[in-house]
Structure formats: C-alpha cells, structure tokens
Amino acid sequence: MINFQDFINYYEQSPLIIQLVWIGIVVMFFLVLIVISDLFFLRRNIRKNEAHIKKIQQKFETYLVDYLYSGNPNDEMSVEQQHIIAEIHSLLTTKLNRKQCVISLEKLKNEISGEMALAIQQLYFQLNLKQYAIANLKSRNWYIIAKAIKELSNFNVTEAQNTIALFLHHKKKELAKEARLYFVKLFNFEGLDFLNTLTTTLTEWDQIQLLSELQNFDNQQLPDCTAWLQSTNDSVVLFALKLSSIYNQFQLKDEILKLLYHPNNNIRVNGIIILSDWQVTEAKHILKEMYKTELTEVQEAFFELLENTFEPSDIPFLIENSNHSSFNIQFTALKLLRAVDVNSFQTVLQTAENKRITEFLNKS
C-alpha cells in the first residue's frame, strides 16, 4: 500500500515535468471541487433571489395599485397613501429592493397613462429614489451611469440635465446614447440639439431609438432641420432625411435635391427614395443627367423614382436601359415601357436580352 511518504519520495525523484503535472493535478482537483460547490451555491442563490424578487415585486405592485386607487378627489395625499409611502420606505433599505421598486414603478408607468402615470412619477419623487440615481451619475462604471440616466429619463427628472449633458459626446457609445435619449425624452425635438455638434456616427440603431421617443409626443411639430441636412456628419444627414420623410417636411425639397450631388452613396439613395415618395419630378431631370456615371444602387433607386414620375418623354431612356446589367432596372424599364407605350415595348421585345423578363411581362 502506497503511503504519503512513498508518494513524496516518488515525487521528488520524478523529472521536473512530471512534478509539474502532479502539481497541476492537485491544483485542478481542488479547483474542480471549488467550482462544483460554486455551482450548487450559485443555483441555490439564484433560486433564493428569484423567490425574493418575486415576493418583493408582488408586494410593491400591490402597494402601488393601492396607492393609485386610494387618492383623494381633491388631489391631496390621503392618509392611506401616506401610510403606503411609509410602508414602501421601510422596504427600501437594500439596493436590491430599491432596484425592484424602480422596476415596478417603471413597469406600471408604462402600462398606464394620464393622471395615474403622473401619480406614479410623483410617488418616485416622494420615495426619494432619484437621489440614488443622481448619486450614480458620479460612478466610475459606465454601466451604472447609463442605468441611472435611463432611470432619470423614465421619471422625467430634469434637475440632472446639466450633469447628463456632459455625457452627450462621451467616448463610450452606450453612455452617450442614453444621454441623448434622456434629452429627447424630456425635451422632445429640442433634445436633438446635440446633432448640431455631433462628430461621431449616429448609428441606425441610435436613430431608431430616437425616433421611437419622438413619436411618443403629442407635439409632432418638427423644427427646421435644414442645418442637419447640411451637416458634415453623414449620419446626421441621414437621420435628418429620415425625419424629413416621417414628418413630411416637403418644404425641404430643395435642400434634399441638393443632396443628390452628395459624395455619400447612401445619402444620395435615401434622398432619391424620399423624392420618389413625394413625386418630385425635378429630381428626375437632375438624376438623368448624372445617371451614366452613377453606381448601380443609385441607378436602381432612380428607377424606383421613375415608377412614380415616368411620362412618355422617358421612352428613349427606358429603351436605352432595357438591357441594363441590373435585373431590377431591366425589369422596371420594360415594365414602364409596356405601361407607357405598348408599341415601343413590342419593338424592344425583339432585341431584349433577358427573354425571361420579356416573356413574363408579355404574359402578365
């Protein structure tokens, strides 16, 4: 039977590499025991936490609903409401409970509207929860700051705006985004002023979130965004184009026509799409002149515009493009030709290279 001393002797006589392997075995054995215990403790803690969170959330939700329905007709706080606030206060001693309280408040606020939503907001202030969020703005951790900004924007806390303004152009994109959303959420279109000085890219995701906030407001009066259409930041121009389209800023037609000369292909394409929706025929003439030197994607966008603005004078142009290398352009050119002049279409059928398109159009 091997005893421990025998093992020590064996170890000392082994080559270095074998000694290292045995050390590795011992270390890993203990690490395995540690991670196995971790796993069990973790699962137990997760279950405990989830049970606690469920319990505390139910409590908060009950208090909040009771609070909403126990108000006085004269808008003064009732005794019962004061009692509920005291009860909730007593639960806000831990970070987890405060977090769950905020989540419950946000959830309820999103589900209701009008005076009840305002009442929830008032409750947030009365519980003095904003102080924690404002304190978190000083954190070194970007994640904590971003969550704090989000909370403050959800409850329309304007007093933090000067602090949050410092993050509008922060190098951490997520933080800058939350700051921008804060300003838009609180100040509507005025909150978009950061676009005047933005030098980094406003991604499509950022634009979607900004637009989503803007569409929540009753006042849908977009300010003049000419300056944004002239921005040197291409992403700002693209966002301004989207705003122009969604808010039907037809008065910006001339500004958008100028963008047909913009060096960025994406901007030219988006400009064409808007002008096509608005059926701006001047765009057609400008684009025809530039057509031959344009990229295929811009040419394709032009043909989409042509679908809304074509006329008999376009027949030679359509015939010229009936054998374009792009399938979409070929199809659109022949389709429009058939619509505007059947005789020309029949003539072109003989010389069209893509017989599939011509057969399809002839049949349908």
Place this chain on the structure above:
Amino acid sequence: MDTVTVNIILETIKWLFLIYGLSVIGSYIILGIISTAETVEYFKKNSFVNYKDILSSPIAPSISIIAPAYNESLNIVENVRSLLSSHYANYDVIIVNDGSKDDSLEKLIKAYNLEKIDYLVNDQIATKPLRAGVFKSKNPAFEKLIIVDKENGGKADALNMGLNISKSQYVACIDVDCLLMEDALQKMIKPFLEADERKVIATGGVIRIANNCVIREGRLIDVNFPKKNLERAQIIEYIRSFLLGRMAWSRLNGLLVISGAFGMFDKKVAISVGGYDTNTVGEDMEIIVRMRRFMEEQHIKYRVAYIPDPLCWTEAPDNYKIFISQRNRWTRGTIEVLRKHRKLAFNPNYRALGMLSYPYWLFFERLAPIIETIGILYFLMLTFLKEVRWDYTLAFFLVAYLFTILFTIVAILSEELTYNQYKKHGTGFKWILISILEPFVLHPFILYAALRGNFDYYFKKDKKWGTMVRKGLTKKTT
C-alpha cells in the same frame, strides 16, 4: 536505424504531443477568458435596451427568413406557424420546398390557403428550377408567407433560391424545424444596425438543444434537461463551444462559422460572393469564410458578430448512429472548406482571418482527431514495446481529464450566471454527472465520427448529407 536515433525520434514525438496538448489547453483558457469578457460586455450593453423600439419603427430594415424544407411533412405546418409568430414587424418568411417527395406542399397549401402567383425570380445565383412554382396566401393574416416549390438541389441550393426570391436587405437562414424565439429577429438585427466604421456582414446566434423540452403550437413552454446522456453531453458541448468559444472569436473578429441552423446575413454581400456553395456539405462555414475573404480582398472594414442569447432551439441527435452521421458531415465540411480556402493559411494579407482563425481551425479542429489518433497509436506501440511508464500515463490522463471537467463546469457556471435556462431542482447534480461522464459518452464517438469523416472525404467522394431522422419539436405536455 540504431537505438539512439529511435530514442531521439520517440523523445521528439513525446515533446510534440506535449506541446500540442499544452497549446490546446492554453488556447481554451485564452478563449474562455476573452469569451467571458465579451459576454459580460454584451450583457451590460443589452441589459437596458428596449427591443420594442424597433418593432414599431418606420425605419426598421426588412428581413427575410429563409427556411429550406425537404420531406418535412410531419411538422411543416406547425414549424411555419412558429416562424410566422415573430414579433418583428418588417419581415417575410420564405419556405423553399426543395423537391420534397412527400405531401409537404399540399399540406401547406391547405393550411395557409395558398394560391400560385406569377413570380419572376431574379436568378442572381444559379439554382435548380422551380417545380410547382411560387405560392402566396389568399388570407391577409399570412401575407408574410411565401412558399417556393423547386426541383431538389440540396440545402445550399434551396437557400440560394431563397436569396434570389428575397427582396429584403437582410436574410435569416434557418432550418425549418428550428424553433425561433419571438424576439430573435430584433436581437439578431441589432449588430447590423449598430455598426459604424466596421460593417457587420453576418450575425450568428446560439443554438440550444430542445430535446425533452415542452413545445406547444410552435412556442417553447418549458425547458427540461434531457434524460439521455448523449443529449445531455451535447448540451454541455454546445454551451462550452458557444459561450466559451465563439464569443471570443467574435471579439477577435475571427469567427469562421455561423451555425447553419440559424444565422443572419447582409443579403447584398451574400449574393456578391455567389451565395451558398452547393458542392460542399459545410455550406454554413463555407459562405462565412467566403464572405470574409471577399471583404478582406475589397479592403472594406467589417465584422461577423455573435449573439449569446438563446434564440433558436433545435433537435439534437438522440442516438449514436445519427450523431456519428452528423459529426461525420461536419468533419467533411471542415476539410472541404479549409482545403478550398487554403490560400488564407498564414497569409498576412487576410489579417486575423489568415493569421489566427485559419491556423486555429487547421490545427485544433481539422487536425485534432488525426493527432489524437496518432497519439493513441503511438501509445499502443509504446505499450507493445513495454516503454510505457504507467504512473506518468496516469498523471497526464488525470491532468487532461480534470482540465476537461473544470472547463466544462466553468462553462456551466457561465450559463447559470447568464441565461439560467435549466432551473429545475436536481439539474445541478445532472450537470456534474454529465461533466464527469462526457469524456466517455461523447468524445470517443466524436473522434470515431471525425475519423470516418476523413476516410469518407478522401475515399468516398459521393457521400453527401446523410439522413437526420427528426422526431419533430412539437410534443404533447406530460
């Protein structure tokens, strides 16, 4: 050959194996650390994202879900219903019935009130021709659905037809019997929309194993740990691979593969490279490598992103025969892709793709089963020559085995800390047990399948996909 030379050779081989083993362990540790950092970062960035914004956005980009189907009559109606229940607004579902010999098309026509439409397909990528044609529903409730019935050409060919048919900016390629979570599309599209200097050309998602889960009417109701060791072992293998592997490659921008079960692509780039290769069984890996190569050669900054969220659930093989067939195919696919794109190997012109990803896949994926087999044969030879030190053998075996268990449990801890999908009591013990057993119930069969894959690749060129017998994800509740 004299004794001294033989000893030198044997000693060299021993050291080479040791270096290789240490490299494998070292790479796992490095990838594990990077993956953890990336997953933590992902969680932080996404914990306060409101995905609902994109659902109602007028500028949400269009997505086509492309799902090839071959003889899926058993569950196709339910599977399509599941795909149609995504919460995303601007999408359509293209089911490509790839020359099925059963009544898949008839069932779909009846269930969704389909009618044949005149449709001119833009043959940007050559495919097998249409058979019955293109169908759409007369019912406005199913306006997002397009059924394409074509001649059989294989999965890649069917996906290419989907690319031709799609009019969307992005395509999500999925196996028709996969269960897609309702918020999958908005989570997968996000990396594309967040891109600034580097264009995102593809996004991959984590595939979860649905065996023994409760699925009703195309929705995941209850997640259960499977009963069979083979299925359990595959779960931990997937978790290890996705949470401690692919997240790291995504961070390093070295991801060479997105699961064929679910991936999203920039359609324009996918078509620019010619779509899926119909001559390989590893078409999911091959298209990613080709798309990356294309972007490198065009000198366009790009990345391939990865989402760790469990967005797609699929059925894993529940018996060894099918498992071996699947892994055989994966091996052949890997060999085909690495051979086809061997120009990338150690080529600095391709940066991380050529200097990091390709060498890693070559040495630690493609050659690993060969080296392991040589190691086993070498060991047997030494045994025969009575040159084996059994105490040393035990030591090396223990260190490798303990490292495997340690790494596996770390992966499980990652899963518990992040998604915690397996909440039920008793699963903790099952996790530990399968971590201990996995090197015996799974790995030998992976090795065998890989060797068969190598053999079939070099000596049975006509072998293609093989058959995955599916039981279907739709199960009754117990």
